[in-house]
Amino acid sequence: MSVVSKEIRGNVAILTVNNPPVNALSHAVRDGLLNQMQALATDDTVQAIVVACAGRTFIAGADITEFGKPMQAPSLPTVVDAIENMPKPVVAAIFGTALGGGLEVALGCHYRVGAEDAKIGLPEVKLGLLPGAGGTQRFPRIAGVENALDAIVSGRHISAKQANSWGVFDGLVDAVAGGSTSALVDAAVALAIEKIPAGPRPTGQMEIDNSKYDEAFFAGFRKSVARQTRGYFAPEQCIQAIEAASRLPLAEGMEAERKLFMACMTNPQSRALQHMFFAERQVGRIPGITKETPRRTIAKVGIIGAGTMGGGIAMNFVNAGIPVTILELQEEALERGLKVVRGNYERSMKRGKLTQAQVDDRMALFTGTLEYEALSDCDLIIEAVFEKMEIKQQVFSKLDEVAKEGAILASNTSYLDIDEIASYTNRPGDVLGLHFFSPANVMRLLEIVRTSKTADDVLATCVGLAKQIGKVGVVAGVCHGFIGNRMLARYGHVSALAVIEGNTPQEVDAALFDFGMPMGPLTMSDMAGLDIGYMNRQSMGRENYDTTAYDWQDKIVELGRKGLKVGAGIYDYDEGSRVPKPSAEIQQVIDGESARLGITRAKKTAEEIVELSMLALVNEGAKILGEGKAYRASDIDVVYANGYGFPPYRGGPMHYADIMGLDVVLAKLQALSTAKPDMWQVAPLIEKLAADGKSFAAFDRENASK
Ligand code: 3HC
Numbered sequence: 001m002s003v004v005s006k007e008i009r010g011n012v013a014i015l016t017v018n019n020p021p022v023n024a025l026s027h028a029v030r031d032g033l034l035n036q037m038q039a040l041a042t043d044d045t046v047q048a049i050v051v052a053c054a055g056r057t058f059i060a061g062a063d064i065t066e067f068g069k070p071m072q073a074p075s076l077p078t079v080v081d082a083i084e085n086m087p088k089p090v091v092a093a094i095f096g097t098a099l100g101g102g103l104e105v106a107l108g109c110h111y112r113v114g115a116e117d118a119k120i121g122l123p124e125v126k127l128g129l130l131p132g133a134g135g136t137q138r139f140p141r142i143a144g145v146e147n148a149l150d151a152i153v154s155g156r157h158i159s160a161k162q163a164n165s166w167g168v169f170d171g172l173v174d175a176v177a178g179g180s181t182s183a184l185v186d187a188a189v190a191l192a193i194e195k196i197p198a199g200p201r202p203t204g205q206m207e208i209d210n211s212k213y214d215e216a217f218f219a220g221f222r223k224s225v226a227r228q229t230r231g232y233f234a235p236e237q238c239i240q241a242i243e244a245a246s247r248l249p250l251a252e253g254m255e256a257e258r259k260l261f262m263a264c265m266t267n268p269q270s271r272a273l274q275h276m277f278f279a280e281r282q283v284g285r286i287p288g289i290t291k292e293t294p295r296r297t298i299a300k301v302g303i304i305g306a307g308t309m310g311g312g313i314a315m316n317f318v319n320a321g322i323p324v325t326i327l328e329l330q331e332e333a334l335e336r337g338l339k340v341v342r343g344n345y346e347r348s349m350k351r352g353k354l355t356q357a358q359v360d361d362r363m364a365l366f367t368g369t370l371e372y373e374a375l376s377d378c379d380l381i382i383e384a385v386f387e388k389m390e391i392k393q394q395v396f397s398k399l400d401e402v403a404k405e406g407a408i409l410a411s412n413t414s415y416l417d418i419d420e421i422a423s424y425t426n427r428p429g430d431v432l433g434l435h436f437f438s439p440a441n442v443m444r445l446l447e448i449v450r451t452s453k454t455a456d457d458v459l460a461t462c463v464g465l466a467k468q469i470g471k472v473g474v475v476a477g478v479c480h481g482f483i484g485n486r487m488l489a490r491y492g493h494v495s496a497l498a499v500i501e502g503n504t505p506q507e508v509d510a511a512l513f514d515f516g517m518p519m520g521p522l523t524m525s526d527m528a529g530l531d532i533g534y535m536n537r538q539s540m541g542r543e544n545y546d547t548t549a550y551d552w553q554d555k556i557v558e559l560g561r562k563g564l565k566v567g568a569g570i571y572d573y574d575e576g577s578r579v580p581k582p583s584a585e586i587q588q589v590i591d592g593e594s595a596r597l598g599i600t601r602a603k604k605t606a607e608e609i610v611e612l613s614m615l616a617l618v619n620e621g622a623k624i625l626g627e628g629k630a631y632r633a634s635d636i637d638v639v640y641a642n643g644y645g646f647p648p649y650r651g652g653p654m655h656y657a658d659i660m661g662l663d664v665v666l667a668k669l670q671a672l673s674t675a676k677p678d679m680w681q682v683a684p685l686i687e688k689l690a691a692d693g694k695s696f697a698a699f700d701r702e703n704a705s706k
């Protein structure tokens with residue numbers, strides 16, 4: 001079957017795009033659509049046309065794999081214009097996801113019929129772009145300027161029902177839900193026949209009443225999205241393109257769109273965001289795991305510990321409809337844990353995201369227990385108890401006794417050796433790490449820690465499960481802190497040292513906030529609790545870490561200032577406030593410690609702080625990669641963007657290093673290593689890749705083809 005086939009039904013031609021998996025608008029599809037349209041324009045036997053799709057979805061966008069390569073004509077705007085200029089009515093039959101260029105094709109059509117469960121969207125902004133085939137000009141004409149701003153600047157998916165209320169559809173049919181699209185196509189054909197007398201209705205010729213869309217209106221919109229769009233390039237270009245649509249006729253608006261689109265395309269952010277898009281889709285590719293690897297059924301989950309993590313972890317499964325039994329040591333702890341969960345759901349209800357009935361249904365999926373026997377029918381049991389090996393040992397020995405055969409046993413440990421944890425059972429193949437991030441019901445990242453003995457089907461099951469519960473699951477090997485926290489330690493080291501050597505905490509935080517991090521590292525330490533690092537250092541012993549960097553933080557903890565939870569840490573906090581305020585008392589502690597250590601305080605610039613922080617992340621990331629504790633550099637980028645808020649528009653630390661050039665990274669690391677050899681041992685992988693003139697991306701590509 002050709003990528004765009006034609007079927008004649010009476011006087012209607014049905015063009016069907018068939019380009020699996022998502023009918024992306026590759027060169028062949030664009031060419032096929034244009035040729036068919038040109039032939040049909042002069043075919044007198046055909047009086048109306050339907051554009052339909054085979055497979056699982058309507059066209060889901062331009063073919064992203066073609067970005068960055070020379071464009072092969074015809075361009076998408078040419079194809080969409082040709083459709084809009086057809087002398088006979090053209091109807092789009094939409095199901096699945098009509099996204100980006102796919103929706104632009106549908107907007108080029110004169111009428112649209114959709115399945116009730118279809119979704120539409122213009123997600124280009126998420127790839128650092130704007131809809132570049134007339135989407136910014138046609139969507140406001142059909143859906144209104146406010147709705148266009150909402151859709152295009154957020155890039156979110158919009159349900160067919162909502163889009164219908166905006167005027168995007170001319171009719172909806174029953175949900176397709178993965179089944180046959182024949183009823184949809186029939187409805188599109190019927191509409192096409194009905195519209196033959198009326199003829200085409202070009203979207204581009206629709207008028208926008210621009211009397212209320214003055215500068216103040218757009219300024220107000222910019223302000224309303226400023227927080228979400230901080231640091232991003234494309235959202236402002238989207239707004240300007242829509243502004244052009246509200247003021248200019250189609251042809252001039254298209255010219256403005258083209259210029260703004262090219263500005264996005266050539267901005268490094270679009271490359272970084274496209275890297276993130278593919279990186280997230282790579283994480284599921286795991287050596288030794290194939291489609292044929294068997295999966296275990298997970299119908300019931302057990303959680304041990306209803307503390308900070310246990311409750312949030314449980315919510316993920318309940319939200320996916322999987323019942324959870326949650327075990328605690330004492331009734332009070334259980335009740336406290338479940339109360340926090342209910343509180344979370346009730347907050348969602350207040351924000352209009354859940355109904356009372358949904359809250360009740362979800363709470364009904366929780367069973368609390370104090371008895372291990374209650375976990376005997378669970379298919380997966382996740383432990384989230386205190387971070388102490390002796391306690392994990394007790395828990396896993398007990399689980400070995402009660403868990404049914406074939407149950408997967410997981411630990412949410414942040415740092416402990418999961419191989420050792422597995423050794424406390426007689427079924428180490430069933431054990432792995434499932435490391436959620438706090439708050440576990442919100443953060444998208446899940447590190448799936450594969451031990452030397454984890455069975456392939458256990459790993460494959462958990463990788464699938466991550467997707468099912470809406471997480472991005474990245475596989476890591478066993479090492480101290482796995483991927484994310486191991487790198488975080490090096491990042492924290494840089495900021496702690498910068499403070500003792502001369503900068504204020506707020507200067508360090510501001511440098512990294514301005515770089516695009518959601519908050520600076522010292523604000524983050526206050527939020528996580530300074531006592532965690534303190535206890536960790538106590539257990540390590542002073543000879544095993546850089547005391548110069550951390551003594552000032554220990555002093556702060558010893559003053560009882562454990563961070564946000566007690567209203568005082570590195571920063572001061574007003575009663576009930578989470579906003580950090582510089583603390584004169586702490587600055588005195590810092591200055592006193594600098595003097596005690598004989599340090600002549602000297603300030604680093606914001607650029608130097610950012611550079612050192614990035615080099616620390618990249619160097620540790622390269623060690624993790626070189627040791628095989630991560631499968632790809634791009635997996636590390638996914639970890640950092642989804643677990644630590646690294647700005648996606650910078651593509652993650654490893655992509656950032658590729659953009660700097662690994663030869664430059666190596667030279668900088670070598671200079672640092674000469675000055676502070678203990679802190680900056682250069683990763684052998686960086687030395688090797690730089691010597692070969694290669695990048696992390698090249699490393700990933702070579703490994704993928706092995
Ligand atoms: N181009 C090329 N490949 C694409 C693609 C696209 N637009 N969209 C998805 N794919 C590929 C994925 O890489 C993946 O490939 P793989 O199996 O080899 O890893 C495969 O299709 C399936 O994708 P998902 O795993 O994401 O499948 P889901 O069912 O979970 O999601 C989807 C489907 C909602 C369509 C999701 O893939 C998606 O959001 N795609 C991107 C849509 C998009 O951003 N479109 C706009 C493109 S830019 C544009 O159109 C510019 C224009 O304005 C000029």
Ligand code: NAI
Pocket residue numbers: 304305306307308309310327328329330333383384385386387388391394395412413414415435436437438
């Ligand atoms: P927490 O102290 O908030 O909760 C632990 C809970 O486990 C308590 O309610 C306690 O009563 C219960 N518990 C202790 N021993 C138990 C046992 N033998 N049987 C049943 N219940 C028991 O701790 P938190 O923060 O939830 O951490 C749990 C685990 O998750 C730790 O391993 C931690 O390293 C890890 N983790 C923590 C993160 C965080 O940000 N807090 C992030 C990621 C992982």
